[in-house]
Amino acid sequence: MASLLQRIPMPKLVDELLQGSRRALARVLSLVENEVPEGHEILAALFPHTGKAWVIGVTGAPGTGKSSLVNALAKVYRQRGKKVGIIAVDPTSPFSGGAILGDRIRMTDLQGDSGVFIRSMATRGSLGGLSRTSRDAVRVMDAAGFEIIILETVGAGQSEVDVVRAADTTLVIEAPGLGDDVQAIKAGILEIADILVVNKSDKAGADQTVRGLRAMLELGHPAAREQFVAHHGRMMTVQAPSQVVGDVWLPPVLKVAATQHEGIEALADKIEEHRAHLAKSGTGESLEARYLEMEILERLQTAILERLRNTIPPTKLEETIRKIQSRELNPQSAVNVLLEEFS
Ligand SMILES: Nc1nc2c(ncn2[C@@H]2O[C@H](COP(=O)(O)OP(=O)(O)O)[C@@H](O)[C@H]2O)c(=O)[nH]1
Numbered sequence: 430m431a432s433l434l435q436r437i438p439m440p441k442l443v444d445e446l447l448q449g450s451r452r453a454l455a456r457v458l459s460l461v462e463n464e465v466p467e468g469h470e471i472l473a474a475l476f477p478h479t480g481k482a483w484v485i486g487v488t489g490a491p492g493t494g495k496s497s498l499v500n501a502l503a504k505v506y507r508q509r510g511k512k513v514g515i516i517a518v519d520p521t522s523p524f525s526g527g528a529i530l531g532d533r534i535r536m537t538d539l540q541g542d543s544g545v546f547i548r549s550m551a552t553r554g555s556l557g558g559l560s561r562t563s564r565d566a567v568r569v570m571d572a573a574g575f576e577i578i579i580l581e582t583v584g585a586g587q588s589e590v591d592v593v594r595a596a597d598t599t600l601v602i603e604a605p606g607l608g609d610d611v612q613a614i615k616a617g618i619l620e621i622a623d624i625l626v627v628n629k630s631d632k633a634g635a636d637q638t639v640r641g642l643r644a645m646l647e648l649g650h651p652a653a654r655e656q657f658v659a660h661h662g663r664m665m666t667v668q669a670p671s672q673v674v675g676d677v678w679l680p681p682v683l684k685v686a687a688t689q690h691e692g693i694e695a696l697a698d699k700i701e702e703h704r705a706h707l708a709k710s711g712t713g714e715s716l717e718a719r720y721l722e723m724e725i726l727e728r729l730q731t732a733i734l735e736r737l738r739n740t741i742p743p744t745k746l747e748e749t750i751r752k753i754q755s756r757e758l759n760p761q762s763a764v765n766v767l768l769e770e771f772s
């Protein structure tokens with residue numbers, strides 16, 4: 430890291446990034462990813478320049494075609510004159526290994542285009558760290574003038590949910606023939622979807638997957654449940670590709686074929702529709718406020734824990750553990766004692 434900083438002084442690095450230097454962008458992303466103090470300073474300098482990009486989260490099981498879809502979607506946005514930043518996050522791997530290598534191959538179409546910047550990130554330490562650094566990477570690209578930022582993340586469960594919290598519009602990708610669809614889409618994942626995308630529609634079984642997802646949406650989505658209540662307590666089916674009920678956006682199900690570049694224009698249009706909905710209803714702003722609250726609490730938690738750890742001498746911790754092992758003390762009382770000493 431030191432060598433990176435020696436080559437370009439920090440204020441210059443910030444200026445260069447703001448002026449669109451790819452070299453500066455790459456360096457800042459490295460600093461941010463490594464969570465070095467210089468990275469925090471640069472982020473602070475860049476923050477006033479953020480908040481302009483539209484962030485699209487792309488998530489779903491491995492092999493559903495996320496990277497292929499990101500490639501196709503980025504091309505559409507390029508045709509529409511937008512600069513596109515791509516961050517591929519792999520919470521399942523501590524290495525920039527297989528999945529990310531695959532991403533690169535899937536995105537070769539975009540190579541050599543100065544309006545596109547691709548960055549891969551893998552788990553360095555904790556998953557919490559990854560959601561934090563990917564959010565920061567989004568901000569860096571935002572400040573660098575990328576108008577559309579696509580955040581691809583693989584995996585399932587909480588890690589994925591945490592990462593896509595940085596997104597304004599979240600796409601959940603499904604594909605036919607990957608086993609039981611109802612199993613593949615977990616309730617938590619369904620709830621984070623703004624748009625459900627059935628990819629590989631050139632393959633058999635796509636319509637069945639679409640029907641399965643629509644059925645799940647009707648039953649399970651909180652927005653859909655609200656809609657049932659709103660209509661005389663009578664069950665209504667969600668048949669239109671998308672419906673807005675009051676301020677509630679019901680996630681549409683779209684069929685695409687990423688490698689065939691089919692349905693991608695319509696997908697980009699739908700993303701814009703969602704963007705317009707968030708702006709018009711004001712939900713975008715309240716959503717951002719909620720995510721910022723979560724982010725601040727998370728950062729606070731990390732900071733307080735770190736401070737606390739620094740005040741507890743290692744011998745004290747060892748002694749406490751011994752006392753718990755010998756049943757003189759229980760874990761919660763031990764925590765209370767440590768907290769009392771801290772404050
Ligand atoms: N037939 C078909 N194959 C696709 C489509 N999209 C992606 N694939 C293939 O599915 C495999 C996994 O794609 P990839 O984009 O790496 O998926 P990811 O793991 O979700 O990022 C690759 O072999 C792709 O060529 C599609 O629309 N139709």
Ligand SMILES: [Mg+2]
Nearest residue numbers: 495496528532
């Ligand atoms: Mg991928």
